[in-house]
Amino acid sequence: MQLKLKVLIFGSVLTLVALIAIQGYLIYNSYELKKKTITIDARNAIAKLYNTPEIDSIFWTYRNDFKANLTKYEKDEISQTTLLNRLQEKAKAINPSFMEVYSKGLEEYANNIDVEFKKIVTSITVTDSLGTTDVLYTLEENDTILIAGMNFSSEEGLLINNSTWQDNHIVPHANGESEQVDLNFKSSIYMSISNWNTLIIKELAGLMIISTLLFLFVVGLLYYSIQNLIKQKKVADIKTDFINNITHELKTPLSTLSLATKTLTNEYANDNKEMADEAINIVNRQNIRLQKLIDQVLQSSLGYKSIVLTTEEFNTTLFLNETLDDFLLSVEQGIEVKRNIDSTGMLMIADKFYLSTAIINILNNAVKYGGTVLTVTYKVGKNNSSHLISIADNGIGISEKYQKAIFEKFYRVSEQDTHNYKGLGLGLYYTSQIIKAHNGSISVESREGHGTTFTISIPLAR
Ligand code: ADP
Numbered sequence: 318m319q320l321k322l323k324v325l326i327f328g329s330v331l332t333l334v335a336l337i338a339i340q341g342y343l344i345y346n347s348y349e350l351k352k353k354t355i356t357i358d359a360r361n362a363i364a365k366l367y368n369t370p371e372i373d374s375i376f377w378t379y380r381n382d383f384k385a386n387l388t389k390y391e392k393d394e395i396s397q398t399t400l401l402n403r404l405q406e407k408a409k410a411i412n413p414s415f416m417e418v419y420s421k422g423l424e425e426y427a428n429n430i431d432v433e434f435k436k437i438v439t440s441i442t443v444t445d446s447l448g449t450t451d452v453l454y455t456l457e458e459n460d461t462i463l464i465a466g467m468n469f470s471s472e473e474g475l476l477i478n479n480s481t482w483q484d485n486h487i488v489p490h491a492n493g494e495s496e497q498v499d500l501n502f503k504s505s506i507y508m509s510i511s512n513w514n515t516l517i518i519k520e521l522a523g524l525m526i527i528s529t530l531l532f533l534f535v536v537g538l539l540y541y542s543i544q545n546l547i548k549q550k551k552v553a554d555i556k557t558d559f560i561n562n563i564t565h566e567l568k569t570p571l572s573t574l575s576l577a578t579k580t581l582t583n584e585y586a587n588d589n590k591e592m593a594d595e596a597i598n599i600v601n602r603q604n605i606r607l608q609k610l611i612d613q614v615l616q617s618s619l620g621y622k623s624i625v626l627t628t629e630e631f632n633t634t635l636f637l638n639e640t641l642d643d644f645l646l647s648v649e650q651g652i653e654v655k656r657n658i659d660s661t662g663m664l665m666i667a668d669k670f671y672l673s674t675a676i677i678n679i680l681n682n683a684v685k686y687g688g689t690v691l692t693v694t695y696k697v698g699k700n701n702s703s704h705l706i707s708i709a710d711n712g713i714g715i716s717e718k719y720q721k722a723i724f725e726k727f728y729r730v731s732e733q734d735t736h737n738y739k740g741l742g743l744g745l746y747y748t749s750q751i752i753k754a755h756n757g758s759i760s761v762e763s764r765e766g767h768g769t770t771f772t773i774s775i776p777l778a779r
Contacts, residue, residue, distance in 0.1 A: 366422025687712030
């Protein structure tokens with residue numbers, strides 16, 4: 318692949334990655350923004366339903382109860398543990414009425430946000446008139462006291478408010494004296510949203526779908542463009558190769574022709590009939606060669622649909638033997654053709670001229686690409702459905718990765734030494750078009766360095 322193309326692909330992939338990153342960042346930002354909006358909405362809903370006289374009166378029940386118990390504690394009538402236990406029990410008792418008001422408020426204000434609420438005690442201290450502070454409770458040292466709401470873990474929730482209830486009251490002692498005690502009751506409010514995902518997915522689904530579709534569209538477009546570019550590059554390469562090949566093919570006959578013409582115009586040759594005849598023979602041979610080359614190029618423009626067949630019924634065994642005899646006349650000595658031809662004499666309906674051209678193309682290739690022993694096999698395929706003609710050689714072979722492409726127009730295997738094996742890459746294309754025109758098929762099997770077998774299958778006459 319050309320460096321330019323590689324740079325293009327690399328650039329496109331990089332741009333895509335950048336696009337994904339930007340899109341990801343934008344979606345993440347929208348997600349965070351949405352989360353913030355939902356949090357604010359939830360907080361507002363809680364604020365609205367919390368600051369109502371109903372909730373206030375519920376909370377005053379536990380406060381009054383606690384104050385009464387605190388006085389008992391100050392008077393040593395109950396222990397600190399009992400005081401805290403009673404607080405917890407009272408809170409438990411008022412929680413159902415709190416939850417009722419809370420649920421109603423949520424329905425009204427929370428806009429489908431499932432928000433849980435909890436109010437827990439964080440510390441309780443009392444300070445007497447002498448300034449001595451008695452720590453009755455700290456969250457760190459004691460069990461959690463839930464005043465209202467649901468008991469989710471604080472890590473899951475979000476702290477939304479800390480509040481302090483301060484109260485000073487006079488505690489009468491047994492000795493008749495009384496003392497002012499300052500109460501410092503601190504609590505925290507947490508909320509936890511349980512349906513985050515549903516809410517956010519609902520909000521962002523449209524955005525995600527559109528951006529995914531857009532992304533897929535861009536990937537598709539890019540893939541299509543790169544595919545196209547590679548295809549165009551391949552076509553351009555094939556054209557260049559073809560021009561190089563045909564120029565190369567034309568050079569030899571032309572230079573031979575110019576030599577022969579020189580001989581003919583040579584005064585000496587005028588008196589030398591033998592030399593003149595030889596030169597004329599050369600002109601004739603090169604003329605035929607040029608004609609063949611041009612025919613090959615012209616034929617190659619024919620797709621199988623434009624090949625007009627003149628079919629006849631003939632004996633396949635005879636036809637193949639004749640074709641091989643003709644072929645042997647045209648090749649140099651040293652080429653052995655083994656005939657493994659079924660002698661049943663099955664009939665075939667085909668165009669003899671085109672079919673023999675196809676077979677001779679394969680035979681010529683077998684010799685051209687190093688074959689010295691060719692084996693031609695003919696038999697009728699399984700189920701009596703087709704004639705199978707295979708031509709095997711012991712030549713240079715074709716590596717597996719090129720085997721599919723050799724039937725393409727102008728295709729030549731680039732790994733083979735193209736200067737030693739001259740050609741235009743048209744023979745197998747034309748052969749395959751002829752076979753296709755007969756509703757048949759052609760396939761190749763080959764091992765590099767060991768040889769190649771082409772098999773033609775033509776439907777049996779019915
Ligand atoms: P060419 O004019 O190059 O021979 P063809 O279309 O006949 O064109 O063949 C296409 C390519 O397939 C050839 O260039 C050659 O690389 C490969 N090929 C065809 N026949 C054989 C064979 N018998 N052995 C090895 N390679 C072959």
